[in-house]
Amino acid sequence: MNIGNQISAIRKDHRMTQEEFGKLFHVTRQTVSNWENEKSYPDLETLVAISNRFAISLDQLIKEDANMVKAIDKERILGTVKREKPRIDFLTGAGTGILASCLISPASALRTALILISLLMIGIGWHKKARCDQKVLHYLADRGQDSPSAGQGPDA
Numbered sequence: 001m002n003i004g005n006q007i008s009a010i011r012k013d014h015r016m017t018q019e020e021f022g023k024l025f026h027v028t029r030q031t032v033s034n035w036e037n038e039k040s041y042p043d044l045e046t047l048v049a050i051s052n053r054f055a056i057s058l059d060q061l062i063k064e065d066a067n068m069v070k071a072i073d074k075e076r077i078l079g080t081v082k083r084e085k086p087r088i089d090f091l092t093g094a095g096t097g098i099l100a101s102c103l104i105s106p107a108s109a110l111r112t113a114l115i116l117i118s119l120l121m122i123g124i125g126w127h128k129k130a131r132c133d134q135k136v137l138h139y140l141a142d143r144g145q146d147s148p149s150a151g152q153g154p155d156a
Contacts, residue, residue: 002038002067003035003038003041003042003061003062003067004035004036004037004038005036006060006061007021007032007035007036007042007050008036010050010054010056011032011036014054017029018032018033018036019032024049024053025042025046025049025050027042027046038067041067041071043075044072044075047061047062070143073139073142074139077135077136077139080132080135081132081135081136084128084131084132085132087125087128088125088128088129088132089125090125091121091122091124091125091128092121092122092125092126092129094118094121095117095118095119095120095121095122095125096118096122097118098114098115098117098118098121099115099118099119099122102114102115102118103115
């Protein structure tokens with residue numbers, strides 16, 4: 001049973017309207033309707049709230065719905081990328097700025113230390129960027145394998 005049908009069944013079992021159900025989770029009636037018709041999915045926080053409120057395991061709610069699992073994976077990957085991007089930008093940007101300022105300053109032990117620190121910051125930033133890119137590529141590759149038309153372009 002997919003997540004939309006499960007939400008609908010839970011709501012109906014508890015004799016609730018879409019509006020009443022939506023109020024419990026601070027969403028509109030239209031949002032509940034979209035969930036039930038699988039036009040959109042509840043976020044992970046809302047799924048946990050539904051699970052807790054109606055004593056249903058998260059596993060039972062989402063395990064059988066492959067689309068929901070994909071949506072959660074996408075949300076997880078995008079969350080990681082959004083969370084890491086400012087750190088990556090800071091490390092590479094600050095490292096580059098420090099390095100540029102050191103290159104025009106007179107030679108000293110402090111300059112040498114700052115050059116090493118800036119190179120380390122840039123390296124860490126690049127490493128974090130590579131890891132984020134790798135996660136996105138794995139997600140895209142997995143998504144491509146699940147698609148029935150993967151690898152079939154208009155010329156195929």
